[in-house]
Amino acid sequence: MRDVYIIGTGIHPWMGFSEQVFTDFAAVAVDGALKDANIEWQKIEAIMAGIFIYGGNAGHLSGQYLESIFGETGIPVVNVYNACATGSASIRMAYNSIAAGETETALAFGADVSPKGFLTAKSDNAVQDRDVIRWKMGGLPNPIYWALECRKRMEKYGTTEEDLALVKVLMSEYGSKNPHARFKKQYSMEEVLKSVYVCDPLRLYEICPVSTGAAAVIVTADEELISKADNPVKINATTMGSAIYGDPTIRISALSCPSVPEAPMLSESYSASRQAYEKSGIGPEDIDVLELPDNSSWHYLVYLETCGFCGDGEADKMLRDGETKIGAKLAVNPSGGFSSHGEALSAQALWQVIECTNQLRGRCGDRQVEGAKVAMAQTYGLMGNSGTTIMTV
Amino acid sequence: MENMANKVARIPNLVDWSTGEVRLMSAKCNSCGTYFFPREHYQHRPGCSREGVENVLLAGKGKLASYTIQYYPCPAPFKTEKKITPYGIGLVEFENEKIQVTGIIIDTDLKSLEIGMEMETTILEMYTNEEKQQVVTWAFKAVQ
Structure with a gap:
């Protein structure tokens, strides 16, 4: 296992319900992270995406939807859901992929547009749900x-x-x-x-209420990128x-x-x-x-x-x-x-x-x-x- | 209990009143000893063979382990024709079964709620369906 660093982060500020689509927010966060890390999109070798559970098929494939905005490059894109710990799963997968030597630089992101009002049941099957x-x-x-x-x-x-x-x-x-x-x-x-x-x-x-927001983190073991970064943070x-x-x-x-x-x-x-x-x-x-x-x-x-x-x-x-x-x-x-x-x-x-x-x-x-x-x-x-x-x- | 024939649970296999006493429908694993509610909410001890799960009814009475008073109406898909808000929610402990179960509190002065007080399982009539049946859920009330 090798050392893994955070070199760039981006946030779309938190807000209430919005008519905008979740990828708009995701793109703001990812743009911010790329700029902060001072790297180009093509340096991203894997995307670990948080699933936006209320976003239907698009939300469940949020990584693919995000990738197509910035340009598809054929890299592994994995979508994951662990309720409110979803982001923990995405950064852990990014970290493990890099620490194991499979990937040099990876993006973990999540974007959520809160439904109006309360979060309620997502199925109608009382036996399994x-x-x-x-x-x-x-x-x-x-x-x-x-x-x-x-x-x-x-x-x-x-x-x-x-x-x-x-x-x-x-x-x-x-x-x-x-x-x-x-x-x-x-x-x-x-x-x-x-x-x-x-x-x-x-x-x-x-x-706390439900909100809309997006966050993106770029992690790497690439020594050149780490040396160029502003105060890299070790995980x-x-x-x-x-x-x-x-x-x-x-x-x-x-x-x-x-x-x-x-x-x-x-x-x-x-x-x-x-x-x-x-x-x-x-x-x-x-x-x-x-x-x-x-x-x-x-x-x-x-x-x-x-x-x-x-x-x-x-x-x-x-x-x-x-x-x-x-x-x-x-x-x-x-x-x-x-x-x-x-x-x-x-x-x-x-x-x-x-x-x-x-x-x-x-x-x-x-x-x-x-x-x-x-x-x-x-x-x-x-x-x-x-x-x-x-x-x- | 009066006229229970004309009542139907909104979701089956959760509450039973066929014996005249209202009781929650649980399952017990005879291998690891754990009780489940709902029945399908399996929570076996790690390493358990998971053999010998049988349907059982929880005791009709238990003790209030915690409670809250909910001050705004529960959103859909919850449905009731009654004005129940503010309503109490209790976590009732069934000592022998080593399980605590949540439920709406009815027919009880909410100001009198106190951890440790004796509660019994009952029925809350929520609304009338197209067949003119009372659609019900389980609830708890203070033992008088």
């Missing part, structure tokens, strides 16, 4: 799953409504400084606590995890979960992060910047514990004591997180990697984490999907 049951019989939109876990947490560890609101206060402060963010308004504690409940105990400002590990038997988390689209835990909560993320720590030789104590999936304020807290940044039930204290702020030893979500962006399914994991890359390259302006050398991007996808990427300069 339990998503159908949870919508037709369960009355269970996604945030309910998070609220059920959040309530358990409050009962077990004493997490307060102020803790949940504080996450949003912090995320909105950082999001207001991020030109890529969709939501740039800064909120006070009082404003968050006055926002309506969506599903008690989670309020409107404490859960120390990029892993994926699935759930472990006995995980007590009530997973999105499931109707049941085990009542006697035999595995950690969010075991797919526990697994992905531990694989990354082992492969990279880097642990939570070494990390300067962490981008975690704050789909809700509950996620912000639990992910600090799942990924080993503190013990179980200790994240609230970390937050209250300011230990997750920019300027503390660990900066959590200096991007403003999903709270300031919303989810763009196939793009968001790459967007997290790009925020980490920008921090390591010192490009983040008012939200820059000074002296950042080690960063980690952690994703969370429904039905047991997760990825971890650890990067250094």
Whole structure:
């Protein structure tokens, strides 16, 4: 295995619903990545594309649709879907292909145009697709799953409504400084606590909506390209995890979960992060910047514990004591997180990697984490999907 | 239960009321001991032979392991003619089966919800179909 570097990244800023097609957004992100890497399209030897699940045949073959825009060159184009961890899968495949010596330079990208309103069932077969049951019989939109876990947490560890609101206060402060963010308004504690409940105990400002966005990352082992790049970022590990038997988390689209835990909560993320720590030789104590999936304020807290940044039930204290702020030893979500962006399914994991890359390259302006050398991007996808990427300069 | 003959589940094989008591339709693996809900939601222990899966009914009563109150109407394909919003959703634990199941909470003061309280499985009538049958789903209510 050889060293693999990120040399170029591109983003189409996050936004709400759009009538534009997903390839328009993808092309903006890929153009940006090519320009940042200072290379021509023909240098790309493989495309690992995130599937845009609501895009029909085009969305399922997003890599081919993208390739035809820039010019078809006969290279391998693979399309992959792992729910909200889709981008983790695409960058991992790009990394593995290069590390194994099969490819010199590869592109990982994802682009998503969110459907109007809610994400709902994509089939009508209740036997094979339990998503159908949870919508037709369960009355269970996604945030309910998070609220059920959040309530358990409050009962077990004493997490307060102020803790949940504080996450949003912090995320909105950082999001207001991020030109890529969709939501740039800064909120006070009082404003968050006055926002309506969506599903008690989670309020409107404490859960993230669905968004439109695109992200592209160019990775390479080509020494010439690396030497020409502006602050290339090394990928120390990029892993994926699935759930472990006995995980007590009530997973999105499931109707049941085990009542006697035999595995950690969010075991797919526990697994992905531990694989990354082992492969990279880097642990939570070494990390300067962490981008975690704050789909809700509950996620912000639990992910600090799942990924080993503190013990179980200790994240609230970390937050209250300011230990997750920019300027503390660990900066959590200096991007403003999903709270300031919303989810763009196939793009968001790459967007997290790009925020980490920008921090390591010192490009983040008012939200820059000074002296950042080690960063980690952690994703969370429904039905047991997760990825971890650890990067250094 | 009154007039259950005129009721039909919107999706079959999830809830049973044929014995007079409303119970969830589960399956149990006699090799690894795991209960599944829905039945087809297989979650075997790794290494399990997967032999001897049998259909079983969960207990009629369990304990509330968690809950939330949903403040906006559930979007389609959820469908009900009733104004149920805001509605409670419970995660009810069936101790012997070592499983927790989600369900809409009805006939219960939502202010009285508390983790650990005893809940029983019941039926929520959602809408009337063209055959004039009540289309139902499972639900939970506090044990009186």
